[in-house]
Amino acid sequence: MVIFIKDVLLNGEKTSILIENESITGIGKNLSMPVSGTYPDSDNDTKIIDGNGLAVFPTFANMHTHAAMTLFRGYGDDHPLQEWLNQWIWPAERNLDDDIVYWGTRLACLEMIKSGTTLFNDMYFFPEAAMRAVHDSGIRAMIGFTGFDFFNPESADKLKKDISDWYDNYSKSEFQNSKLMIPVVAPHAPYTVSGDTLLWLADFAAERGMHYHIHMSETAGEVTNSIEQYGIRPYIRLEKLGVLDRCGDRFIGAHSLHLDDDEIKILGQHRAAVVHNPNSNLKLGSGYKFMFNELRDAGVNVTLGTDGCSSSNNLDMLEASKTMALLQKGWRGDPTAMPASEAIQVASANGFKAAGLNAGKISVGTKADLLLVNLDNIGFVPNNDTLSNFIYAAHSESIDTVVCNGRIVMSNHHVNDERTIKDEARRVVQKLLCK
């Protein structure tokens, strides 16, 4: 496919953008429009977009999700954590099946596309169903095989067998050659998976060049428990186990909210990535003093996520970007902390980098993952600063067009199959939440 975006606003100036196949291949004021015959194979698939009244930004990378949990949106809200898990979420999760996870993930993809996200890093059950949903949605995903052993050797053996079987099946599946799908090893957390298994999984991932996605230090209690049980903080334990060494920059630590200086230093030494989830952390009362400056300065790749809709209620990375930037200014008491330019880098380029993808910026040679905002949307009136308006004033309503890997997945703020996805999501939620 060839896409030519004519006269669009990029960094405050009007320019044109050429996308060929999967990448941005030209940017410039005097770029000529593709003429019939230039791309003999693509002539029926060449799209010219009039960029007047539109501005271009890179799409978002949502680096910590539980996509199918979008079906739980608003279910059991405002209850204490343990009551919420025991009485609301866990009983319902016993009803999960392929059908539910497929449509739950389609719904999540729809919501992410509508709010400008083209890559997400997921951790949930029924990963084959999730992969099919992602494939049918046309965006990118890192699909994690998650699990626990609860420090039980039999469960550990089962988890190892299950992930091996899953990977073998994936390797023979239609998705094995997908450019959009990345299978990921995703142990739940250091307090639900034994040290032996954590390391075994790290070896499993390292041998296959896979990413390692895990919940880390989301609450102060986890840290206290780790110190009581092992005498050390969670990241120090992961380092001593050898997990960080095996994974390096393919390590993705979700949350990573309660850290001390030594942990930040170790994360930096391994060039690891962490995922800040500000809305989820606030809503669950987990904390808010995310050490962004310190992590960045230590060389950690800081990325952004929404977490699942069961805790943060939507998958909107634009909203999450604003919350993140405001929260940094707020708790530091510094209005210059995390300017809009840094917020968009964390929410976009840093996430793609963690996934090993050259995307998240609008420049020649990068993957064509980009979005167009409508400057007639009220958040851009007046338009004294387009980036500032995008991060601080506008909503996802302003996102008109989304391109993922050189293909248009949304035009006119409308996604194909939107009607079907909503109807099917409403159908499967009845199965999920039946008592």
Next chain:
Amino acid sequence: MVIFIKDVLLNGEKTSILIENESITGIGKNLSMPVSGTYPDSDNDTKIIDGNGLAVFPTFANMHTHAAMTLFRGYGDDHPLQEWLNQWIWPAERNLDDDIVYWGTRLACLEMIKSGTTLFNDMYFFPEAAMRAVHDSGIRAMIGFTGFDFFNPESADKLKKDISDWYDNYSKSEFQNSKLMIPVVAPHAPYTVSGDTLLWLADFAAERGMHYHIHMSETAGEVTNSIEQYGIRPYIRLEKLGVLDRCGDRFIGAHSLHLDDDEIKILGQHRAAVVHNPNSNLKLGSGYKFMFNELRDAGVNVTLGTDGCSSSNNLDMLEASKTMALLQKGWRGDPTAMPASEAIQVASANGFKAAGLNAGKISVGTKADLLLVNLDNIGFVPNNDTLSNFIYAAHSESIDTVVCNGRIVMSNHHVNDERTIKDEARRVVQKLLCK
């Protein structure tokens, strides 16, 4: 005008709502639709709304704004406060005129209508122009006459004369009988207006039954300065001056972020109102530990605001409601703090109450200020909890219809004059920001 909303979702149940003139006059499943001839004077002005797929909520009351500053959106963002004021805002404000304030306020009203607000409490310059803009927009506003004397007796005399003249002119103006407009006395702050003038203005307000709107304890520095200069904290000083006594529940203290127990107690004794502006406080690094529970329990009427777009970038009360609720949970470390039901009360009913209006709830006898959300919007899919989805998941994009004082000001997420307002706002911003 007569409005009949048939089969709309209210508190989880389908019902119908009848609005006659300015008020809600009927709610019930079996309410019959108005038939031709029932309202001889209104037959040409009777509107039937099919409520299927819609849910009804009260509209928001944005209790602290500088509406025309919407024109400054994104202007000089991410700079330190003093640099931002000295180099960006104040030089531009010298260009203000009636034309600029009129269209700036129209733009603000447009944005507020689109995000479900029908009352705002404003503090800015050129109040006559603001009143005209509000009148032409069809929503409610408390229009404050603001000013400073900077502890200079001549400036104090001028301020007193100006506000007297303004009030006299208002009393003779076409707006004097407007049911939507409330003139307000709005001294800027205790650190820019002398004690004598603060009290004189309180007397002026009390004699006329007017509200008193003032910036209070927005930053920790203000409190420190007050203690250094007067030996007491700002609210203690206001109490000793007699201001709180004069104003009682017509006192509206914007921000009120840095308070001690004695100040909270005094505010409760006077049944005063305060306005929390979470996004502005975060963005400017002013603080985040707003004492919601403590103020509520002391009997203070806690309301919500966005502040001006120059500090918080948009006027979206739905977004502000979410930030407020999440921030309470976050800094208190308590996921049960400020549930959605409390957030909407603060953002709606409490604001209307501060204005002396019986609105902000959907019940018979209240003013018809309500909004309809489209349940097909992705934030409501699936719809396990409509209120939770509204506050935590959805955006203003989902707001389909807005009714203010019994008149429809938005249908199908579209406002009359939207095109003109945006064009004119873009025109006047050129005058405002010219160097």
